[in-house]
Amino acid sequence: xxxxxxxxARYQSGDWDSAPxxxxxxxxxxxxxxxxDVLPSGVIVPLDSVTLFEYPLMYLTGHLPVRFTNAxxxxxxxxxxxxxxxxxxDHNHDTAGVFHRTATxxxxxxxxxLVDLPNTHELYSTFFKFPDGPxxxxxxxxxxxxxxxxxxxxxxxxxxRIEVLYSSKDYSSEWGYHPDTKxxxxxxxxxxxxxxxxxxxxx
Amino acid sequence: xxxxxxxxxxxWTLWRALQPAGxxxxxxxxxxxxxxxxxxxxxxxxxxxxxxxxxxxxxALERDWLAGxxxxxxxxxxxxxxxxxxxAHAIAVEPAxxxxxxxxxxxxxxxxxRVVLRDAxxxxxxxxxxxxxxVFLSPASARAFGASVGTTVARAPIPDSLIVRHALVLGGAGxxxxxxxxxxxxxxxxxxxxxxxxxTHDVLGxxxxxxxxxxxxxxxxxxxxxxxxxxAINTFVRAGGGLILDGAAARSFPALAAGGAGTRIxxxxxxxxxxxxxxRSVLGLVPVTQVASDxxxxxxxxxxxxxxxxxxxxxxxxxxxxxxxxxxxxxxGDSGIVVHRAWWARxxxxxxxxxxxxxxxxxxxxxxxxxxxxxxxxxPTVSADIGGRLNAGPLLPAWxxxxxxxxxxxxxxxxxxxxxx
Numbered sequence: 001x002x003x004x005x006x007x008x009a010r011y012q013s014g015d016w017d018s019a020p021x022x023x024x025x026x027x028x029x030x031x032x033x034x035x036x037d038v039l040p041s042g043v044i045v046p047l048d049s050v051t052l053f054e055y056p057l058m059y060l061t062g063h064l065p066v067r068f069t070n071a072x073x074x075x076x077x078x079x080x081x082x083x084x085x086x087x088x089x090d091h092n093h094d095t096a097g098v099f100h101r102t103a104t105x106x107x108x109x110x111x112x113x114l115v116d117l118p119n120t121h122e123l124y125s126t127f128f129k130f131p132d133g134p135x136x137x138x139x140x141x142x143x144x145x146x147x148x149x150x151x152x153x154x155x156x157x158x159x160x161r162i163e164v165l166y167s168s169k170d171y172s173s174e175w176g177y178h179p180d181t182k183x184x185x186x187x188x189x190x191x192x193x194x195x196x197x198x199x200x201x202x203x
Numbered sequence: 204x205x206x207x208x209x210x211x212x213x214x215w216t217l218w219r220a221l222q223p224a225g226x227x228x229x230x231x232x233x234x235x236x237x238x239x240x241x242x243x244x245x246x247x248x249x250x251x252x253x254x255x256x257x258x259x260x261x262x263a264l265e266r267d268w269l270a271g272x273x274x275x276x277x278x279x280x281x282x283x284x285x286x287x288x289x290x291a292h293a294i295a296v297e298p299a300x301x302x303x304x305x306x307x308x309x310x311x312x313x314x315x316x317r318v319v320l321r322d323a324x325x326x327x328x329x330x331x332x333x334x335x336x337x338v339f340l341s342p343a344s345a346r347a348f349g350a351s352v353g354t355t356v357a358r359a360p361i362p363d364s365l366i367v368r369h370a371l372v373l374g375g376a377g378x379x380x381x382x383x384x385x386x387x388x389x390x391x392x393x394x395x396x397x398x399x400x401x402x403t404h405d406v407l408g409x410x411x412x413x414x415x416x417x418x419x420x421x422x423x424x425x426x427x428x429x430x431x432x433x434x435a436i437n438t439f440v441r442a443g444g445g446l447i448l449d450g451a452a453a454r455s456f457p458a459l460a461a462g463g464a465g466t467r468i469x470x471x472x473x474x475x476x477x478x479x480x481x482x483r484s485v486l487g488l489v490p491v492t493q494v495a496s497d498x499x500x501x502x503x504x505x506x507x508x509x510x511x512x513x514x515x516x517x518x519x520x521x522x523x524x525x526x527x528x529x530x531x532x533x534x535x536g537d538s539g540i541v542v543h544r545a546w547w548a549r550x551x552x553x554x555x556x557x558x559x560x561x562x563x564x565x566x567x568x569x570x571x572x573x574x575x576x577x578x579x580x581x582x583p584t585v586s587a588d589i590g591g592r593l594n595a596g597p598l599l600p601a602w603x604x605x606x607x608x609x610x611x612x613x614x615x616x617x618x619x620x621x622x623x624x
Contacts, residue, residue: 001379001450002428002487002527031531034401038378050475055535056378081539082533083385126406157586201376 004030004201006042007055009086011072014064014099017044018091019172022059022193029190030197034127049074056084057200061091061172065102073110081113085200086164093139093170100168107156111164114154123153125201127198128191134167135192137174153192161203165196190203204613221582232349234258241268244277252278254584258285258409258578260355265568270579279582281576283419287353292336293571294350294357298365298559299340300552302391305520308339310350321349347568360569365557368419369409372396373432374425376406379449382529383423386406386544387551393474395419399428414439420555421445424537430455440517445554450526461498461522462491468507470527479536482543483509486525512554519554 006023011018023042030038043049045058048071052058058079064116073170080086088107090099104114119133133152140149156164175190182188212572229252232240238254240465244250249272253262261269261281266267267430283289292312299453303448310318312332319329322345330337370387374380376398384394395409412418414435422429422436422444429452440446440459451467453460468488477485483504490507494500501521502510509524532543569575 001375004377034376034404050534054475054530056381056529056533066370079533083382084533127400127404132299180204198376198400198406201378201381202400203381203395 001037003037003039004197005039005055005194006197007045007058008042009052009058009060010044011048011062011066012048012069013067014062016060017166018063019061019089021175021176021178022061025179025182026193026197028134028182029188029194033191033194034198035182036198036201049081050074052076053082053084057197058084058086059089060086061089062099062103062190063091063097065098066106067102068110069105073106076110080158080163085162087167087196087200088164089167089170089172091170091172092129093148093168093173095135095150095168104154104166105199107164107166111156114156114164116152116168117155117165119152121162122203123165123195123199125140127195127201130195132193134169137169137171137188137189139170139173163201184194205617209607209614211604211608214363216603222556228252229254234261237261237265241272244272245496246499249275249277251276251516251593252280254406255279255281256539257281258283259287259353260289260416261573262573263572265510266572268578273580279580280581281580288530288547289573290355291573292316292318292350292355292357293574294348294359295570296348296359296361298361298363298540300365300367300555300557301548302367302393303342304344305340305342306348307343308341308348308350309336310357310560311336311338312352314349316352319351320353322347355572357570357572359568361560362500363561365559367505367555367557368416369393369395369412369419370423370551370555371414372423372425373429374398374423374449374452374494375398375428376531378533379527380425382532382543383425383449383547386547387533389544390548391552393550397428399431412442416442416444416556418556419444421463422424422550423447423449424452425449427453427455440518440520443517444556445518445551446515446520447521447550447554448522449528453489453491453522459513459515459520461510461513461520462494463520464524465490465492467526470530471505475534477531477535477539479542482531482535482539483525485610486531487527488524488527489521490524518556521554523550523551537599602624 006027015028027038027040027042045055048069052075076160088103094098094100101180107114124130127164136149150168154166177191227251230250230316231254234257247597253272269279290313292310295309299307310319312507314332315488318331318332318337320327320339322570327341328339331358347358370392372380372384372394380398386395387394396407400406414422422439436446437459446459448456449465450462470485470487488504488507488509493512494508495513498511498513500508500511511522513520530547532540551613
């Protein structure tokens, strides 16, 4: 049985590599809290590549406009049709920024309409419990950016399963630090990332 | 006078009908005349011997009727008079172990024969017989099926229906367990699942239930996590439950497995696409080693045993050496997702426990027409020496009927025209 591999999507537009520390941090959390067999380093996967299908959970982030090429869009559609899950996080933390506008448009075009994910969804209880829904980030709370707390994540659903999970909360900034730094934190803020991975592996 | 003649004819006919059927001479009859002849012999005197010249296999009604004549004392023989040879074929129907229903129709027929599957509304499918027959998986919810070879139709109803319980998947959180669950759900199965995520944390799908045949049809052990329930699974299998041991999971169930689990053979390192033509040739494989004496090898890959099965108590165990079959679904060709889930559904359907519920069968069954003809009427008689011809006729002969009608008409006319003179 092959171990879980954390995969970051590389797309031709924008800055796909804006959160290079997130993979290592989440891999550390998976190894720390679960018994899931996980590869110690992540991989970077071009969205228009056949290797996309080797990694059924794909993390995509950035600050800049997102425009999929036709090949990327077709590949992502096939990836989702076969049961893959795409986690998209806006690295800007806003609601009208260029990433948000273009990424949500591209998701709608590729996968379907994004809807608010109820804060009672099993994503918030599948491993760690988040009774109030998605945990807030420091960027939401410190007034930086648009001083906005996003109450929900959004998702494209297929049946009762999340096909595309979209976050405006900027977890890419929140989780973008070296895992060794966790020892200085009272609460590990990557726990919600564990939930996303466990959800993807079990639903 | 005319009225008297008509009444006399009717009286004669009545007397003729009431006469006990006496034994006539021998009669030979062609298949086209057989229905009328059988009807006549049942109402009038039956001959002492009947020889049927059959161009094809008689219908069940004709066959049973001839057998009835034989039991009533008439010597019945038959011969094949057609140009096309009589073809023996047979049909068996069993409910498919599929949550969506349907049936598995097995037809035995000579190699190369064209077999047409049909239901009451018409043809459903056809194929050429090979290796002694053909197997159809029909999703149709027909109550009975027929299989025709040439002009002969063998018919059989579905004798019972199956109770399909849930499937249970046990494994660590990972792509293999996830996509097994998803494939089976897409095929209509209700799947409960226990994923081990951490030493003290499981993710459950479906209500927790005891592992027994009252709740589950099959348990799929994806990895060693299932060993936590080894005792319950052992009891479950011996009571009739099905078990699939995926990849290295067999190591955790040595008493149930069809063999040992060898060293894993990885798929090609640079594999990015699973070919539609031979998808399982590139999957990782934990070969089945030292197949148990009562085990059966179902599939090999090269020299390695890939799938083996075994009966344990009342249950069946399938040891599947392939692991990471999820790659087939994700990385396969255009048909990868469909073929992958159909393959898993077949594996599950092969060993799952499904108690049958018999139901009343109202349809007429004729599962092996030619065999039944031999059984009821004996083998054909070559160049039968039957002297007489068929002496069958209607109960009321045409001349008698015409005489009665003419007499009555003339009598009526004489009354009507009596005053015109």
